[in-house]
Amino acid sequence: MSTFVLIHGAFHGGWCWDRIKPLLEDKGHTVIAPDLPSHGDDPASPEDVTLDDYVSRVGSVLQSTSEPAVLVGHSLGGVTITQAGENYAERISKLVYLTAAIPGNGQCRLDVREGAEGSSLEEFRILSEDGKTMTVQEDGVKPAFYADCDDATVAWVIERLSPQGTIIPKTPVSTTPERWGRLPRAYIQCTDDKAIPLKNQEYFCKNHPCDPVIKMSTSHSPFMSEPEALADHLHALR
Template identity: 40%
Template sequence: MSTFVLIHGAWHGAWCWDGVAPLLERSGHEVVRFDLPGHGEDRTPAAEVTLEGYTDRVVEALDALSGPGVLVGHSLSGTVISQAAERRPEKIGKLVYLCALLLPGGKSAIEASQEDGDSVVLQSAEVDEDRGRIILSEEGMRKALYHDCPEEDFERARRLITPQPLAPLATPVEVTEGSFGSVRRTYVRTTQDRAVSPAAQEKMYTELPCEKVVSMATGHLPFFAAPGELAGHLDSLAKL
């Protein structure tokens, strides 16, 4: 069995895995999850949060494992797991990009999002430059992220969502073929996604090929829309 390290995406926290983690554990896997700096219960001020700080938190978790883990990154955290793979390729058995940003070196998340003409998430976000963060409106949450999720998940998210720090979005990833490129990678594509569009996802995993791509007919939050199906895909990808 595998050890999964589950990394949440923008605005969210470790709480978004509440429906999936028990299913993976029931299948015999170990699960590690935590809040990135500035998210969930971590109170790091948004203006102090960086992509490097995100990566440090993931590397710390990887270093605590007895062997290589399966590193899953959702959405924005595709950049984080790529950076972690650059720093600790030997600690990762497989990377799983969950409707995530799989970017080449030199490209930032904000660049990728601005190129995605079918994404509606930035249209619903308000930039608070003075405090170094982006705030997503409730209307934007529902339209871009929660349109196919159970109402109770949306209501809970309204209480738990935190502003997204700006710096990690604007920082280009720095990856090399020798380190990041040496780690096996897979992709979970979401075909009803309004945040990272299906076309943008396909472009990314075509330009940086993955050994396996699986599709889910959900929006951007499959851990809420179809937790059982997602857990099944993760279990299968870990066994490749």
């Protein structure tokens, strides 16, 4: 079977994959879901963390595995796995973008917002006074990220969310056809996503073709709302 490395998006930590991890392990896979710097249990200050820090953390995990891994990125995690794909191509068997951003060479997350008009994140995001971090207002967590989850799940998530440094979405990736471009990549679209609307997801797939493109009728976080279905899709993509 395969090794999966699961990379979380903004505000989250490795904990967001807690429902997926045992399901994939039951199918015989090895699963690693690290906290990126300043997230989960990592003590780094979010205002100081860079994309290089994120990618180095992913690289450390990839270099520790016994085989090239399936690298999965959710949401802003798509930026992270894109740069990791360039830096550590030899340690990756496939990239899987889960309703995730795919910036092109020289682009940052903020450059690839076509089709993102009306994103719920714009409504519920709170920027710090110094502009170095952002959070999500508590009553916006469910409509933005977890619209199809029960209130108990949303409450559990809220306890674990952390501030997101604003350096990351402003940092462009540097990729080449010979490294990132040669890696097989798949995309899982979430058709009811309010944070990254479907049109934005389709924009990514148009500009950076993925095969296959899988559709799930969920909001932004199928690892919580439909973990069994998501685990089945990931298993099939191994």
